[in-house]
Structure formats: C-alpha cells, structure tokens
Amino acid sequence: xxxxxxxxxxxxxxxxxxxxxxxxxxxxxxxxxxxxxxxxxxxxxxxxxxxxxxxxxxxxxxxxxxxxxxxxxxxxxxxxxxxxxxxxxxxxxxxxxxxxxx
Numbered sequence: 001x002x003x004x005x006x007x008x009x010x011x012x013x014x015x016x017x018x019x020x021x022x023x024x025x026x027x028x029x030x031x032x033x034x035x036x037x038x039x040x041x042x043x044x045x046x047x048x049x050x051x052x053x054x055x056x057x058x059x060x061x062x063x064x065x066x067x068x069x070x071x072x073x074x075x076x077x078x079x080x081x082x083x084x085x086x087x088x089x090x091x092x093x094x095x096x097x098x099x100x101x102x
Contacts, residue, residue: 033066038064038070038073039059039071040064041059041060041061041062043060044058044059045059045060045089045090046058046089046091048092050100051098055067055068056092058089058091058092058102059089060087060088061075062074062076063092063102075087085102089102090102
C-alpha cells in the first residue's frame with residue numbers, strides 16, 4: 001500500500017508547514033554580520049536568542065553574544081572552572097532556570 005503511506009506523509013508534511021507558517025514573525029530588518037562587525041569567526045555553527053533578547057552565536061572560535069550593537073566573545077580558558085569547555089560551539093540552549101548551555 002504505497003499510496004496510503006504517501007497520503008499520510010503528505011498530510012503530516014502539509015500540517016507541519018501550515019502550523020509553522022501561521023506562527024511566522026515579520027522581520028523588519030536583517031543585517032549580515034561578520035568578523036568586521038566583531039564576530040569571532042564568519043562561519044556560525046549555532047544561533048540562539050535568550051530570554052533577555054541577546055543573540056548568541058556559536059562558532060569554531062568561541063561563543064559570541066550580540067546585543068544589537070556589539071559582540072562580546074567568550075572563549076575557553078584552560079584551568080578555569082567556570083569557563084567554556086572548548087571553543088567549538090555547535091549547540092546553544094537555555095534551561096528552565098534560564099541558564100545558558102553549550
């Protein structure tokens with residue numbers, strides 16, 4: 001019954017597309033940011049917006065926080081207890097206690 005499988009797959013894809021497009025946000029302004037703007041590396045591996053509105057970008061060369069005006073770069077410091085474990089940031093998320101994790 002390949003026809004039935006395709007109908008189910010089409011229904012699931014259509015439903016997901018309908019749900020995600022109805023919740024879309026209009027973007028008023030978009031800027032391309034790079035190392036000339038203060039980003040630690042041009043290739044971004046992950047991006048996240050925290051509860052305060054800061055944009056976080058993970059690169060192969062550290063974690064970058066953008067406040068809309070400038071970047072603050074966080075890098076691993078060997079031997080420091082509360083430092084990044086390494087400079088390759090492939091994922092960023094915030095937990096229920098509002099702590100940021102890599």
